[in-house]
Amino acid sequence: MGAKTLQLFFSCWKDCEIMDDHKAKFVISGDAFECAQSKFTTLSLKGCVLGPNLGNHLRFLARLRLTAIPALWQYDLDGMFSYLVNLHTLEILRTYLPQEFCVGKLLRLKFLQGIKFNASGAPKLKILTYDVDGAETDIVPCHPNECPGLQYLTVSTSLFWDISRVLTSTAPTRTITYLRLKSRRATNFLSLIEILRYFPCLEKLLVVTCSVEDSEEQRVIKPPVAGCVYEHLRTIEFGRYCSHPRQLEFVVHMLKHATALQEMIIMRKVQKHFGRTCRKCSESGGHWEEDEKLSLRQELQKISHSATVTLQ
Numbered sequence: 159m160g161a162k163t164l165q166l167f168f169s170c171w172k173d174c175e176i177m178d179d180h181k182a183k184f185v186i187s188g189d190a191f192e193c194a195q196s197k198f199t200t201l202s203l204k205g206c207v208l209g210p211n212l213g214n215h216l217r218f219l220a221r222l223r224l225t226a227i228p229a230l231w232q233y234d235l236d237g238m239f240s241y242l243v244n245l246h247t248l249e250i251l252r253t254y255l256p257q258e259f260c261v262g263k264l265l266r267l268k269f270l271q272g273i274k275f276n277a278s279g280a281p282k283l284k285i286l287t288y289d290v291d292g293a294e295t296d297i298v299p300c301h302p303n304e305c306p307g308l309q310y311l312t313v314s315t316s317l318f319w320d321i322s323r324v325l326t327s328t329a330p331t332r333t334i335t336y337l338r339l340k341s342r343r344a345t346n347f348l349s350l351i352e353i354l355r356y357f358p359c360l361e362k363l364l365v366v367t368c369s370v371e372d373s374e375e376q377r378v379i380k381p382p383v384a385g386c387v388y389e390h391l392r393t394i395e396f397g398r399y400c401s402h403p404r405q406l407e408f409v410v411h412m413l414k415h416a417t418a419l420q421e422m423i424i425m426r427k428v429q430k431h432f433g434r435t436c437r438k439c440s441e442s443g444g445h446w447e448e449d450e451k452l453s454l455r456q457e458l459q460k461i462s463h464s465a466t467v468t469l470q
Contacts, residue, residue, distance in 0.1 A: 165202040188215035199244075203227065213238030221247040235259045246282075270314075275300075281307055290315035302331040312338040330356045335390070338364040347408035351386065359390050363412075366397035367405075388416040395423045401450070410461060419465040422458070426470070 187209030199220040207228060216222075219242050224230065230253050239245065239262050246265040255273045261280035268287040269275070283305045290313060300308075311334050334357050339350070354360065394412055399405055413422060426446055451469050458467045 164198045164200070185209045186212065188212045191215040208233050208238075213241035217241055218244060220244050223249040223251070224253060225249075225251045227253045231255050231257060280305055283308055285310040287312040288314075302333060306333060308333050310334070310336040312340070314340040314342075316342040330358060332359045335359060335361040337362070339366070341367040347404040350408060351411060354388070355386055358388075360388065361390050362393045362395075363391060364395045364397070365408075386411075386415050388412070389418060391416040392418055392420045393423075394419065394421070395425070397425045399424045399426050401454075409458065413458060413461040413465065413467075416462075416465070419462060422462070422465050422467045424454075424458075424467070424469050 184206040185208075186203060186206045188211035189209075191212075192215055197218045199218060201216065201219055201221070202223040202225070204225040205227075208224075208230065222242070222245060227250075230250075235255075236259055239260065243263075246263070248264055248266070249268040250273055251268070251270050253273070258274045258276045260276045261267060261283055263282050264280065265282050266285040267275070267283060270289040273288075280300075284307050286300075286305070286308060302308075308331070337354075337357055337360055339353075350365070354363070391412075394416065396405070396409060399409075409422070409424065413419065446469060455467055455469050
């Protein structure tokens with residue numbers, strides 16, 4: 159039985175930080191796969207140039223990952239994807255791509271660094287993971303009508319969101335039931351509450367954030383916290399909790415207003431290479447003081463009688 163996964167990582171990929179570099183040493187063309195008898199379904203390419211006729215020889219692919227691909231913006235991606243009739247998962251990472259490309263029949267899409275895509279005609283897109291590259295970027299990069307099947311959304315950012323921009327440009331979506339927000343900057347949790355109002359049918363929420371001292375940016379943006387009731391939210395996981403007052407305020411708010419909540423998980427673990435962290439998290443090494451852990455759990459458990467509060 160043939161292999162199902164092929165990974166090609168080239169030694170020059172670290173030299174491709176400037177993604178429009180034309181001097182890459184390796185070019186992958188369709189001829190390299192012409193005699194592929196194994197019919198592998200997963201292909202991962204890093205640090206090489208895509209040659210001509212590539213898609214014509216990869217019709218059997220189901221999953222494709224492109225990382226640090228130089229001059230990808232010159233390649234006819236739509237033409238290549240037209241051959242990949244079985245492709246359902248696409249990841250484009252560390253790659254410069256200014257023009258839009260069609261999502262087509264993808265079920266899962268992951269991209270970073272502000273890549274644009276045309277979501278029209280993508281009724282099957284179910285899972286979307288992307289990195290916010292600018293303060294004015296919409297938290298949902300497509301209109302709900304364009305992706306009626308979208309259920310799982312993961313958004314990462316290293317910037318401070320312009321919440322006023324988000325609130326005026328983001329259309330509410332009732333299809334998303336899973337939302338994961340990862341921030342490598344200090345987070346305005348009052349603003350985060352406002353963002354959640356745009357996901358009225360959310361069932362699971364994961365928040366991973368770095369909370370430091372309130373910055374000037376945070377003091378400027380303070381939207382009013384209107385009455386919110388999260389009728390469908392059943393699970394909340396909060397990562398990188400460091401006992402910041404704003405974090406506690408957010409947790410208490412969610413316990414009070416998520417009427418169907420079954421589980422609240424609060425984690426202090428510090429993830430490596432995730433960005434800045436507060437001094438308390440750094441000093442604790444991601445571990446709880448037993449007295450604090452017990453006291454906080456008891457305090458939070460009193461707020462909600464339906465949800466189980468767990469501290470990890």
